Amino acid sequence: MSDTDTPSIDTSIDAETDRATGDTTVVESDELAVYYGDEQALQPTSMEIPEKQVTAIIGPSGCGKSTYLRCINRMNDLIDVARVEGEIRFKGKNVYDEDVDPVALRRKIGMVFQKPNPFPKSIRDNVAYGLKIQGKDDDVDAQVEQALKRAALWDEVKDKLDTSGLDLSGGQQQRLCIARAIAPDPEVILMDEPASALDPVATSQIEDLIEELSRDYTVVIVTHNMQQAARISDKTAVFLTGGELVEFGNTNTIFENPENQRVEDYITGKFG
Ligand SMILES: Nc1ncnc2c1ncn2[C@@H]1O[C@H](COP(=O)(O)OP(=O)(O)OP(=O)(O)O)[C@@H](O)[C@H]1O
Numbered sequence: 529m530s531d532t533d534t535p536s537i538d539t540s541i542d543a544e545t546d547r548a549t550g551d552t553t554v555v556e557s558d559e560l561a562v563y564y565g566d567e568q569a570l571q572p573t574s575m576e577i578p579e580k581q582v583t584a585i586i587g588p589s590g591c592g593k594s595t596y597l598r599c600i601n602r603m604n605d606l607i608d609v610a611r612v613e614g615e616i617r618f619k620g621k622n623v624y625d626e627d628v629d630p631v632a633l634r635r636k637i638g639m640v641f642q643k644p645n646p647f648p649k650s651i652r653d654n655v656a657y658g659l660k661i662q663g664k665d666d667d668v669d670a671q672v673e674q675a676l677k678r679a680a681l682w683d684e685v686k687d688k689l690d691t692s693g694l695d696l697s698g699g700q701q702q703r704l705c706i707a708r709a710i711a712p713d714p715e716v717i718l719m720d721e722p723a724s725a726l727d728p729v730a731t732s733q734i735e736d737l738i739e740e741l742s743r744d745y746t747v748v749i750v751t752h753n754m755q756q757a758a759r760i761s762d763k764t765a766v767f768l769t770g771g772e773l774v775e776f777g778n779t780n781t782i783f784e785n786p787e788n789q790r791v792e793d794y795i796t797g798k799f800g
Pocket residue numbers: 564569587588589590591592593594595596607609
């Protein structure tokens with residue numbers, strides 16, 4: 529069976545729209561808990577992630593941010609000792625249901641990591657990689673161009689598409705990884721500290737790009753940088769030690785008037 533024949537995740541179920549806020553939930557966790565062996569890394573977590581907005585996940589080191597993010601497209605499957613309880617639904621379908629193909633799921637829910645990780649291939653082949661696997665190889669050059677434009681990298685690389693992706697600067701490499709993630713046309717993009725290895729100029733370019741991307745995609749970003757979360761996100765989730773989601777809401781409210789005292793202490797730098 530070729531990869532294009534794999535059953536894709538059924539997304540025919542409509543996402544739910546909240547009448548009060550107008551937000552449409554695209555990813556929803558329901559008492560989602562994660563263990564690594566006997567250690568519980570994530571307490572039961574329920575959260576609704578809205579479509580075409582930026583949701584930031586913040587909190588101190590080890591509080592389960594990456595663990596939560598990796599559940600959304602089942603990257604935790606790759607960790608032998610990881611065990612998941614509860615549900616996490618993408619457009620109403622539990623991604624941990626037996627009939628969900630994780631490879632198909634990751635096409636709908638792409639991921640960008642902390643350290644830029646281009647393949648040791650040309651810029652063109654990096655972006656075309658996912659397209660070829662899916663058999664979407666009609667007019668690959670046009671699709672590569674579009675993804676590079678969406679990732680705000682096209683003007684810098686259009687004359688050197690055959691040079692290695694590894695020869696780009698760190699910030700360019702990260703935008704190349706974003707182009708690679710968006711080329712297969714996902715709906716959700718997960719980013720785990722995508723700018724923490726970059727200098728301030730490259731960071732600001734990535735931040736602008738994330739805001740731009742949220743017009744077309746749902747973005748979930750883990751960041752250690754609270755100013756960054758405040759600048760670019762619409763919703764913020766604060767996890768605190770022990771893997772507990774302590775508060776989730778509009779970013780302005782979380783930063784200006786949080787309900788929870790521990791969140792206020794964390795935001796104002798009293799700990800963490
Ligand atoms: N592969 C793994 N095997 C065992 N334990 C793990 C694994 N990955 C994470 N953990 C543990 O789970 C907890 C949550 O880790 P996680 O990586 O989700 O935290 P985080 O909030 O992303 O931290 P950081 O900000 O440092 O990246 C930690 O106690 C960590 O040691």
